[in-house]
Amino acid sequence: MKKSQAMGFPVFLIFLWLTACGGTSTGDLADLDAKGIDSGTGDTTGETNNQTSSEAFIDSDTEETALPYPFAIVDTHQTNCYNSRGAIINCPAPDQPFYGQDAQHAGHPSSYTDNGDGTVTDNITGLMWQKSPDINGDHLIDAADKMTFGDAVAAAESLSFAGYSDWRLPTVKELYSLIDFRGTDPSGIDGYDTSDLVPFIDTEYFDFGYGDTSAGDRLIDAQFASASLYVSTTMNGNRTMFGVNFADGRIKGYPTDAMAGQTQGKGFYVLYVRDNPDYGKNVFHDNGDATISDLATGFMWSQFDSGYGMNWESSFAWVEQKNRENYLGYSDWRLPDIKELQSLVDYSRSPDTTASPAINPLFHSTAIINEAGQTDFPWFWSSTTHGNQPDYPSEKACYLAFGRAMGYMFGEWIDVHGAGAQRSDPKTGSAADYPVGHGPQGDAIRIENFVRLVRDI
Secondary structure (H helix, E strand, O other): OOOOOOOOHHHHHHHHHHHOOOOOOOHHHHHHHHHHOEEEEEEEEOOOOOOOOOOEOOOOOOOEEOOOOOOOOOOOOOEEEEEOOOOOOOOOOOOOOOOOOOOHOOOOOEEEEOOOEEEEOOOOOOOOEEEEOOOOOOOOOOHHOOEOHHHHHHHHHHOOOOOOOOOOOOOOOHHOOOOOOOOOOOOOOOOOOOOOOOOOOOOOOOOOOOOOOOHOOOOOEEEOOOOEEEEOOOOOEOEEEEEEEEEOOOOEEOOOOOOOOOOOOOOOOOOOEEOOOOOOOOOEOOOOOOOOEEEOEEEEOOOOOOOOEOOOHHHHHHHHHHHHOHHHOOOEEOOOOOOHHHHHOOOOHHHHOOOOOOOOOOOOOOEEEEOOEEOOOEEEEEEEEEOOOOOOOOOOOEEEEEEOEEEEEEOOEEEEEOOOOOEEEEEOOOOHHOOOOOOOOOOOOOOOOOOOEEEEE
């Protein structure tokens, strides 16, 4: 049986482990690094983050922390199981095809408090958010509320709201903590009716607006800005920010400045955040047995990936085979959901700048040759289906690009969205059927993606 994460991190396990390492304090990550624990780099806005650890408190009765992990991953809230064609199916039993989907493993359920002052507190992550991206206060969320990246950064410096003046533009990991995969992707919809659509954010607590079609936006133009800059560039040289799209459920890199033929940069919705500055910072420990533990999230990962790509159904079968083998001494490995997988991304690394994937170098990643003939690194499957608009099958699953997020534009294959992007691939089929990719940026379609195993500590 797999342990639920809902109760938080057992501090006595940290204490026993740290005692074995020499009694390291949880308040000193420099000591953690010295004892073989990598405190991670989290996200980057162009500067190195100073790493600090959240203090843990032991409940004397339960020996559990009073709060979840300092980098607690909120559940995707996906409740249905699917086949490769996107049809909803009865969730399979062990040894049946597609066993181990997102819906079959419970993570931290979301828990929000509406503070009644225009802010919402996330009780799992410890982050406080603005409730609405309606920055001009006209009770409409439209193009007038969007800001360029530069304006969004500048506005945070002087923002005073709800009695607080320490607001910041969130990192992409902070922003992605809000994503909710009960959403449905409206890509390709002709028209303006959003009544049957479900955004990828909890609208019981947060205000949301799709793209302002009256101003020339597409429905999916609901990209939210983060403070996380890509350490390389996209689109043949554009400075790039990672944004989260709560309309279509993806992370992509977006140019921060005006592109050729434009007079100003792209506009983004913004939700500012405060509290828990440690959210998104990994605390990795190499266990010396080809597993890596993250003490910030409570996950144990396989140090090595699958070594080859496979379609979505085969990825579940591969995980089950590893469990039958008692791989690395464990039989409760699973295919990570997309939010668990995104927690691994190291946004300070990229193939262009560090000759590596966007992941901590404690992990081994198989090198590949990408569509442009470059040495690159794989995309990885998650157990999460990418929900489609009503009346269309959910035939794609979410993946995380730890290498370049390739697309076919300007007559060539280039990095269009950055290493660290989250997109989706068909669950089955042939990549040869997509010779120039798919969608407005010609997103490369691979279908045969890699796998990295995860289990709960």
